[in-house]
Amino acid sequence: MEKKKIHFTLNGHSHELSVQPWKTLLQVIREDLKLTGTKEGCGHGECGSCTVLMEGKTVNSCLVPAVEVDNKEIITIEGLSAGETLHPIQEAFVSHSGMQCGFCTSGMIMSAKALLDSNPNPSEGEIREGITGNFCRCTGYTKIIESISAAAEAMKGEE
Amino acid sequence: MHVYSVIGKRVPRIDGRVKVRGEAKFAADYEMPGMLWCKILRSPYPHAKIMNIDTSRAERLVGVKAVCTGKDFGGWTWGWMPKTRDEPPLAVGKVRYLAEAVAAVSAVDEETAEEATELIQVEYEELPGVFDPEDAMKEGAPQIHDHAENNVSWDFHMDFGDVEKAFAEADLVREDRFETGRVITGYLEPPAAVAYWDSSGITIWAAKQSPYFVYRHLAACFKLPLNKVRVIQPFIGGGFGGTKNDSLAGDFCSVLFSKMTGKPVKFVYSMEEVLMTCRRRHNMIIHNKMGMKKDGTITAMHSRVIADGGAYTAIGPLTMYLTGCMSTLPYTLPNFKHDAYRIFTNNPIGAAMRGHGVTHTRFAAEIQMEMMAEELGIDPVEVRLRNAITAPHETINKVTVDSCGLSEGLHTLSEHPAWKEREKAKKGKGPLSHGVGISGTSYLGGARQRGHQSCGAVVRVCEDGTINYLTGATDCGQGSDTVLVQIIAEELGLSVEDIDIKRVDTAVTPCDAGSYGSRVTVLAGEAAQKAAHDVKSQLARVAAEKWEADPEDIVFRNGQVFVRTFPERSMPFRKLAQIACYSGSGAVILGRGYSQYGIEVLDFDKGLGNSGTSYSFTSQLTAVDVDMETGFVKCTDMVIAHDCGKPLNPINVEAQSQGAAVQGMGQALYEQFVMDHGRTLNANLADYKMPLSLDGPHIDVIDIITEDPHGPYGAKEASEGAIVSAPPSIISAIHDATGVWFKEQPVTPEKIVMTLKNKKK
Numbered sequence: 065m066e067k068k069k070i071h072f073t074l075n076g077h078s079h080e081l082s083v084q085p086w087k088t089l090l091q092v093i094r095e096d097l098k099l100t101g102t103k104e105g106c107g108h109g110e111c112g113s114c115t116v117l118m119e120g121k122t123v124n125s126c127l128v129p130a131v132e133v134d135n136k137e138i139i140t141i142e143g144l145s146a147g148e149t150l151h152p153i154q155e156a157f158v159s160h161s162g163m164q165c166g167f168c169t170s171g172m173i174m175s176a177k178a179l180l181d182s183n184p185n186p187s188e189g190e191i192r193e194g195i196t197g198n199f200c201r202c203t204g205y206t207k208i209i210e211s212i213s214a215a216a217e218a219m220k221g222e223e
Numbered sequence: 224m225h226v227y228s229v230i231g232k233r234v235p236r237i238d239g240r241v242k243v244r245g246e247a248k249f250a251a252d253y254e255m256p257g258m259l260w261c262k263i264l265r266s267p268y269p270h271a272k273i274m275n276i277d278t279s280r281a282e283r284l285v286g287v288k289a290v291c292t293g294k295d296f297g298g299w300t301w302g303w304m305p306k307t308r309d310e311p312p313l314a315v316g317k318v319r320y321l322a323e324a325v326a327a328v329s330a331v332d333e334e335t336a337e338e339a340t341e342l343i344q345v346e347y348e349e350l351p352g353v354f355d356p357e358d359a360m361k362e363g364a365p366q367i368h369d370h371a372e373n374n375v376s377w378d379f380h381m382d383f384g385d386v387e388k389a390f391a392e393a394d395l396v397r398e399d400r401f402e403t404g405r406v407i408t409g410y411l412e413p414p415a416a417v418a419y420w421d422s423s424g425i426t427i428w429a430a431k432q433s434p435y436f437v438y439r440h441l442a443a444c445f446k447l448p449l450n451k452v453r454v455i456q457p458f459i460g461g462g463f464g465g466t467k468n469d470s471l472a473g474d475f476c477s478v479l480f481s482k483m484t485g486k487p488v489k490f491v492y493s494m495e496e497v498l499m500t501c502r503r504r505h506n507m508i509i510h511n512k513m514g515m516k517k518d519g520t521i522t523a524m525h526s527r528v529i530a531d532g533g534a535y536t537a538i539g540p541l542t543m544y545l546t547g548c549m550s551t552l553p554y555t556l557p558n559f560k561h562d563a564y565r566i567f568t569n570n571p572i573g574a575a576m577r578g579h580g581v582t583h584t585r586f587a588a589e590i591q592m593e594m595m596a597e598e599l600g601i602d603p604v605e606v607r608l609r610n611a612i613t614a615p616h617e618t619i620n621k622v623t624v625d626s627c628g629l630s631e632g633l634h635t636l637s638e639h640p641a642w643k644e645r646e647k648a649k650k651g652k653g654p655l656s657h658g659v660g661i662s663g664t665s666y667l668g669g670a671r672q673r674g675h676q677s678c679g680a681v682v683r684v685c686e687d688g689t690i691n692y693l694t695g696a697t698d699c700g701q702g703s704d705t706v707l708v709q710i711i712a713e714e715l716g717l718s719v720e721d722i723d724i725k726r727v728d729t730a731v732t733p734c735d736a737g738s739y740g741s742r743v744t745v746l747a748g749e750a751a752q753k754a755a756h757d758v759k760s761q762l763a764r765v766a767a768e769k770w771e772a773d774p775e776d777i778v779f780r781n782g783q784v785f786v787r788t789f790p791e792r793s794m795p796f797r798k799l800a801q802i803a804c805y806s807g808s809g810a811v812i813l814g815r816g817y818s819q820y821g822i823e824v825l826d827f828d829k830g831l832g833n834s835g836t837s838y839s840f841t842s843q844l845t846a847v848d849v850d851m852e853t854g855f856v857k858c859t860d861m862v863i864a865h866d867c868g869k870p871l872n873p874i875n876v877e878a879q880s881q882g883a884a885v886q887g888m889g890q891a892l893y894e895q896f897v898m899d900h901g902r903t904l905n906a907n908l909a910d911y912k913m914p915l916s917l918d919g920p921h922i923d924v925i926d927i928i929t930e931d932p933h934g935p936y937g938a939k940e941a942s943e944g945a946i947v948s949a950p951p952s953i954i955s956a957i958h959d960a961t962g963v964w965f966k967e968q969p970v971t972p973e974k975i976v977m978t979l980k981n982k983k984k
Contacts, residue, residue, distance in 0.1 A: 100252035101245020103460070105411040106494035110908035113411050141245035150243065158239035161874045164882065165700025166242030167412045167460030173243060192916040199908065201409040201461050202700050204885030205919040207878050 070134040074099075075143025083130040090114045090125035092133075093140060101141040101170045105199070112198030115171035116140045122178045122197065141170035144177065153177055153215040162211030164202030172198045176212045185216060228781065229713040230936050233874040237705045237719060238458070238698070247458040250415035250430040251491045258417065259288055261477045261490040262336035264326040264343050265500070266318035269569035269901030270352035270365065273316055273325065273345060280342040281328055286335035289483045290343070291476060292326045299444045301470065307377070307536040309368060310572075312444065312475035318347070319367055319534035320571050321901040322499040324472035329480035329488050354901055356531040356566035357508065367534065367567040374567040376532040379543040381830035383551075383619040384558030386514075389523030393514030397595050401511060401587035402967040405531070405896040406504040407497075408576050409886070409913050412460020414467065414501070415491040418477035424451025425478055432462030432699035433737025438729045440470040441478060449729075456727040462699035463886070464575035465502035468739055469537065498906035503896065505530040505542055505565070505573030509587040514558075515595045519606040523558035526550060526584055532565040533572040539565045540827075541672060542573070545580025548830045550588060551618035553629050553665035553840055554610035559619055561830065569901045575739060577883060578666070578946035582890075585664050586968070589951035594964055603955065604637045607663045614929070621831050624838050626939070628866030628927035629663050632842030635864045635925055636661060641846050645959065654852040660955025663842045664948040667835025668867075668940025669820055669933070670740020677817045678747035679733025680754035682711060684762070684812035686804040688797025690715065690722045692754075695735025696747035697727055701942050702875040703743040707751045709871060710935060714755030716779030717796060733817065741940030744871065745836055746818040748935035753816025761812050765803040766794075820933060837931045840866040841944035843884070845920070845952040849960040851979065854972030856957060858888055858920040863948065865924060868931035868939035877924040880945040884922060887949025889914045893969050 067082040074097065081096060093099050093116070102125060105113035109124040116125045117139040144151040153176050156162065163169040172195060179186060179194030186194065191212045192205070200208060241247045278290040293315035302308035313324050326343050330336035353359040353367070359374040367374055390396050416429035424447055431437050434454040442452045459467065473490040480488040492501075510527040528546050532539050547561035565573075596606035607629075612618075614627040636642055645659040670676070681693040692711050698704040708722045715721075727735070735747065763777035766784055776787040785793030803812050825832030846860040863880045870876040893912040897904040905911045930937030950968060958964050963978050 099245075100248065103249070103412070104251065104491075105413070106908050108494070108907060108909075111411055111494075141243075145244055150240070154243035157243045158235050161236060161239075161702075161878050163236070163239065163242050164702065164878060165410070165412070165461040166238065166247050166458060167249065167410070167700075169242050170245045192919070195916045199411055199913060199915065201411060201463070201886065201913065202882045203878060204881035204883075204914075204922060205916045206881045206922050207874075209916070 068131050070131060072133045072135065073137045075139055085131055087130040088126055089128040089130050089133055092130045093125060099140055099142050103167055103170060105167065112171045112175065113168050115174045115198060117174055117178060120178065120181060122175050141173060144173065152218045153180065156211040156215035156218060160207055160211040160214050162208045168198055168200045172200060172208060176215065180216055180219060184219065227713055229709045229719060230871050231869065234705060234709055234719055234872055236702055237708055249412055249460050250417065250428055250457045253417045253428045253457065254489065255417060255419065255487040258487045258489055259329045259331060259480060259484060260333040260336045261327055261329050261473060261480055261488050262340050263324045263472050263476065264340040265322040266314065266325050268318060268347055268349050269321040270350040270367070271318050271347040272350060273314060273318065274348055275346040276326055277344040278326065280344065281339040284335065284339045284342060286331040287328060287339045288331070289329045289480050290326065291479055295479060296444065296475065301440050302536050303538045304540055307540060310535040310537065312472055320569055323534065327472065327476035329484060352569035352901055354568050354570055354898065356529050356568055359566045359568050360564070367569060371567055375564055376536050376567045377540045377543050377565040379547060379563045381547045381559060381561040381620060384523070386523040386525050386558045386560045389558040390514045393522045394517045395515045395595055395598060396512065397591055398510070398512045399591055399966055401509040401590065403507050403583045403586060404890065404894065404968045405506040405898065406576065406890045406894050407896065407911060408463035408465050410461030410463060410467065413492040413494055413497050414471055414473060416474055416477055417487055417489045418481045419487040420478060420481035424453065426453045426455065427478065428455050428457050429474060430457065430459055430467060432459055432467040432697050433739060434697060434727050434729060435695060435735055435737060436468060437470045437474055444475055445478065453728065453730040456697060459697065459699035462738060463577045464579060464739055467699065468575060468737060469502065494908065495906050498911060499903050500571055502537060502572050502574035504576040505532060507583040509584060511587045511591050513588070513591050513595060515599065517599060519596055519599060519601045519609045521554055521556060521592065521610050524550065524556055524588060525560040526587065528563040528584065530563070530565045531568050531570055531573055533568055533570040535572050537572050537574045539573065542575060542580045544827060544830065545834065546584045548620060548834050549581045549665065549667060550584050551620050551622055552624070552838060553612055553663060555612055557619060570898060571903070577886065578943050579740070581666055582947045582950065585947050586950050589662055589664065590954055590964065590966065593955055603661050604633055607633050611663060622833055625933065626837070626868060626929035626931040627840055628929045629840040629842060632840060632864035632866060632927045633663055636842050636844045636862060639844060639862055641860060641862065642844055651848050654850050655848045656851050656960040657846065657848055658956040658958065658960025659844060659846045660952045660959055661844050662948045662952035662955060664944065665838050665840050666741060666940060666944045666947050668741040668839055669745035669836030670742045671825060671834055671836065675734065676736045678735050678750040679817040680747065680750035680815065681733055682754040682758045682814040684758055684800050684804065686801050688800035690717065692722050692724045693732045694724065694747050694751065695727055695732045696743045697738045699738055701879060702872065703747065706744050706871050706875060707747055710748050710751040711755050714752060715759060715796065716781060716783065718782065740835065741943045744938055745934050745940065746820065748938065749818040749820060750816045752935050754814040757816055758812060758814030761814065762799055762803050765806060766799055837868065837933045837939045839940045839944045841948040843945065843948035843952040845956045847953065847956040847960055849957060849975065854975030856892055856970065858953060861920050861922045863922065863924045863945050864927050865941065865944055866927040866929050867941040868929050868934050869937035870926050870941065871936060871938050873926060876926065876941045879942040880924045881922045883942060883945035884949040885914050885919050887946040888953060891950035891953040891968055891970060893971055895969050
């Protein structure tokens with residue numbers, strides 16, 4: 065099948081690629097661009113491990129056809145920290161033990177980022193709602209919620 | 224109490240930074256130039272003879288490099304004990320469960336490999352299957368393994384005291400049938416590996432929580448000495464026992480393909496493969512009989528356990544052992560009989576999972592005890608306190624307990640407002656009924672079992688005073704790397720940042736039994752302590768010589784080294800490291816240590832002796848809202864009073880209890896494989912329900928400090944206790960809300976609605 069040319073921005077860098085039409089955004093990120101921070105858990109949009117931001121909104125990158133990202137802006141976990149400096153959400157996940165095995169963490173942090181971008185002061189219930197597309201089998205979610213809450217607090221000072 | 228500088232502190236995880244940045248490499252993130260992909264062909268039948276396999280069409284597909292079948296492994300099989308080695312890498316002659324691996328392909332890319340598996344033609348002759356363990360035990364049931372009459376995979380019996388006499392003398396005797404569900408471990412990272420075979424042997428980057436299992440399996444399967452098998456450990460995306468504690472068809476086939484082709488070979492299982500085939504918690508039927516005196520004292524218990532073992536034995540003998548040997552904790556049990564049967568069926572394999580074996584029988588005993596207390600008019604806390612052991616204690620099967628915070632935990636919970644005011648809160652809004660339940664359970668730490676069970680540690684001092692620490696223990700997410708580094712730092716008077724830990728590499732790290740049975744902090748911790756002591760004594764000799772002091776008087780603290788009696792004689796640790804490393808023509812300062820607890824052999828046939836080096840005690844309170852119309856249960860709050868001896872890293876200990884409790888909640892309320900004639904009907908994460916953030920309760924963890932004499936700094940286990948305590952406390956809470964005792968997990972809304980309907984009639 066004919067490859068399609070796509071142009072998109074990923075973590076602030078523009079990319080032009082020719083992709084087979086059946087490729088997913090997740091495959092482009094992991095296989096073509098070699099960014100392995102985004103994980104494939106179920107491959108069916110159920111677990112949220114592959115969550116990235118597309119135009120600022122969370123998507124399961126395993127379900128997004130690569131051709132659909134033409135002219136879009138994508139942010140992955142690798143695009144969150146500024147050089148060596150962690151993003152406040154990342155910082156909070158470290159200080160509040162918001163991760164254990166780390167496999168869901170990239171997706172979880174991207175969901176947290178989308179949540180805090182749209183709601184800088186979420187309640188516990190709103191945080192639970194915001195990450196309900198992301199499975200975590202290790203933490204029971206308590207420390208993830210505490211991390212996001214702490215990040216929201218830390219980010220207030222930045223505004 | 225001793226004052227520590229690093230131990231007992233809320234030290235952030237040392238792997239936090241690489242994980243939040245997405246830098247942590249998991250097995251599926253590895254690739255190598257020229258790498259091939261391996262895909263597995265799986266059986267469409269649960270029980271069938273393999274009459275013929277024709278691989279010729281697959282071999283002719285462009286891009287296919289090699290194809291293998293069961294015969295290519297030369298009859299090699301593996302299993303947990305020498306006499307239970309019944310599982311081949313790929314099926315030979317017969318398939319025993321649906322989706323069992325039958326053949327494999329390696330090709331230039333994943334798509335080609337997958338396409339080629341579909342070109343393999345397998346001729347089967349279907350055999351009648353058996354899917355229910357009680358049916359499988361009956362005369363005339365299809366026999367799954369030639370050697371196993373009535374499909375008994377393993378049986379285990381204990382008999383202590385005189386249960387019949389004790390039942391006769393009891394004021395109340397109850398018999399009930401309990402059942403636990405088929406539960407997946409639920410890690411999100413599917414098993415994966417990259418394997419490479421060259422003239423130096425095998426190198427494999429594999430997602431294993433206990434890499435030394437696959438190390439031995441590969442050496443045995445491919446007839447290589449152990450020093451030619453190198454398992455290098457990536458980060459592990461969750462383990463929880465079972466699959467990642469064992470080897471898989473994908474491991475063996477990838478290695479074989481690399482041997483055949485000279486190329487590195489990679490496999491990644493799909494989540495569907497995981498849910499169709501991977502090792503899961505045994506579902507068990509427990510016929511439990513308990514005797515009690517009027518005052519609530521338990522006099523005897525007899526448990527008859529029937530476990531669905533699935534198609535192969537795997538680690539099943541240990542599962543059966545644990546269902547019985549731990550039943551004598553945490554309540555005094557003077558008479559105990561246990562008959563456990565693990566039965567082969569044509570279902571996927573039952574194996575270890577967090578709370579291994581203990582969660583089943585403890586759930587049965589805990590609920591039955593409370594049912595009897597209710598009949599006798601005794602409060603749920605009171606019946607537990609009446610029977611709770613206190614340390615020191617030796618059980619009737621010679622399990623010795625030297626620290627126990629159960630009564631303290633139960634007292635703490637009984638003072639909690641959620642417990643004290645539970646009657647007032649009973650009627651919730653609309654159709655909601657509020658209930659509060661309690662449980663008190665125990666789990667072993669520092670698992671002792673058969674074979675090699677020690678942990679080792681190597682501590683190397685760099686000339687600038689930093690430390691390389693090597694352990695064979697695996698952090699599959701539980702945070703053990705952080706705790707072990709804390710131990711090295713504490714002993715050497717350094718900070719956590721001064722210590723580097725590398726992940727397991729069997730060519731370099733000391734052999735280790737694995738991450739299971741809550742053994743890492745306790746045993747790898749002991750090894751770390753000993754290796755650090757070894758380094759300390761080597762460095763102390765250098766310092767003592769310089770200061771003409773006694774090596775015993777040299778103190779290591781806050782990055783400094785000094786003489787206890789003359790503190791002005793001091794220097795930075797890094798200075799001493801440099802002097803020591805440069806002494807003579809250059810010295811090697813290398814400390815080593817290994818754990819010695821756990822080398823005592825237990826009586827595996829009788830159920831006698833310690834299966835762990837110490838025992839944790841968990842008291843748990845759970846509050847639920849039950850919708851009396853829809854049967855929906857929402858866990859609103861949990862309070863977990865956990866005795867892990869002493870938390871070496873309290874934030875990690877909390878995190879372990881919280882995670883385990885929510886996993887236990889899924890098991891108690893909705894997690895269940897739906898099976899039909901050996902086929903898993905809900906092999907995806909939308910239909911197999913695991914808890915999401917909205918399902919999780921608010922959880923408080925209270926540390927009950929007991930300082931066990933056996934663990935490093937008094938520590939005991941912290942990762943499995945709460946998965947044992949959660950289900951009974953939830954089911955007790957549902958009883959409190961509905962007035963009904965549910966004896967089968969999961970307690971689904973359907974079960975609740977049907978039971979409440981029938982109750983009304």
